[in-house]
Amino acid sequence: MMNDGKEWQLALSAFLLEAEKLLNRSEECLSHLHLIRNDSDAIDCMTLSLAKLAAQADTLALQAISEFSGHIHGLIANAENPLQLHDQALDALHDCLTLLAWQLELIDTKTGQLALDETEQTSLIATVTVQIPQKGFTCKPQQRLHHAS
Template identity: 55%
Template sequence: MPNDRRNWNERLPELLVEAETLLAKSEECLSHLQLISNDRDAIDCMLSTLLKLAGKANALALEALSEFSLHIHGLLSHAQNHMELHDQALCALKDCFTLMAWQLELVDHTTGTLGLDRSEQTSLIEAFAFQVGQSPCEALAASRPLALVHYAQKQA
């Protein structure tokens, strides 16, 4: 789907730089979790960066990236309250981050589209859901699509 937000082509380079920074931060937190299992600060950092990334992508109508970030956020948020994040779960999460990085590289700078088959997103979400003890079908249905609520709306 073409990007129809105003001035997206002027804001896209900034988004890409910010998104790469957020993904790098998430990957640092993931590396930290591989050393210190279930570190609350590292998980909170990842949750925060996933929400920021989803918000940035949503602002430029990059739905696929925004929704993917929100799906992962939902699964990670649920998992941190119900289980330890073991090595297989962290590997599945790493695969999700890798796909996000590829998606950022594939955004068309002329049209603002991200032409992709969402089956890879779906399979990675399902794999992560399985590793954190959620039914893949329930995980996709429960988090489809999570809406972004702006801070001003939360205060109302």
């Protein structure tokens, strides 16, 4: 693992700057979606930004960031057509982006560790899943959770 020394700190610093840009871009897309619902360009921009964030976090072995941003990306990319981004769905996505930004600030710049209780991530993912129906799921959200056990 690369999480030690000066190279790691430089790589992490560069990642954090890029991550901030990608999150800002995602938040701008989300704001646009509040004005123009289901705009495909804004959705594509947000999914691309989240995918880049996940890939870059994965490269630095920042598992919590990589998995969370990748999961959000997957939920948007796998949404039923036509995608229905109503207020509750947009609010849930906003909450996810807010948590991601907060988590980025809490990464230990010396070790890359993020002390994290995954409860909030899990809860937000469940909320987004309910608010943005996924392709291939025909049962009610409560049934999905029961079958996943």
